[in-house]
Amino acid sequence: MKNYVVWTNCVVLDSNINMGVGEANAADYTRMYEISLASARQHLTGTWEPIVWTDPVASRVEMFKHNWQRMWDLWHGEPCNILYLDSDTVIIRPTEIFDQFSEYRLFNWTQPPSTAEFENYFNAGVRYYPATMSESIWEIGSE
Numbered sequence: 001m002k003n004y005v006v007w008t009n010c011v012v013l014d015s016n017i018n019m020g021v022g023e024a025n026a027a028d029y030t031r032m033y034e035i036s037l038a039s040a041r042q043h044l045t046g047t048w049e050p051i052v053w054t055d056p057v058a059s060r061v062e063m064f065k066h067n068w069q070r071m072w073d074l075w076h077g078e079p080c081n082i083l084y085l086d087s088d089t090v091i092i093r094p095t096e097i098f099d100q101f102s103e104y105r106l107f108n109w110t111q112p113p114s115t116a117e118f119e120n121y122f123n124a125g126v127r128y129y130p131a132t133m134s135e136s137i138w139e140i141g142s143e
Helices: 023-043 062-075 135-143
Strands: 001-009 049-053 082-083 106-110 124-128
Touching: 001 023, 001 062, 023 049, 049 062, 062 082, 062 135
Parallel strands: 001 049, 001 082
Antiparallel strands: 082 124, 106 124
């Protein structure tokens, strides 16, 4: 079974400074992605293939929608496990993830780690989509 580690390293053209990753910041994000990739190569156990999506997008909202669709396509295209990492994710010690979980997982808490609505409020910067994950997860995303 294939294992993929996926990153997005693209220019976000939105001019809103809080939401855009314009040309001026592209080199910084590329460097973060390179560090993240190097840390995965050093510490992520098992056999896996890196994928990086680089096509520019108009906004972060568009980027998230594109990522969701590409993740859907990848997962439905063949039996595979997918680990998605934000560019600022660094793996600092030997880590085994593939085939360790049978369900969709988020791994890192936000700050604060809970809200009135969610006891455990997770950031989506590290997501695991195992081949054994329920199709119902995709249905929730489609809604």
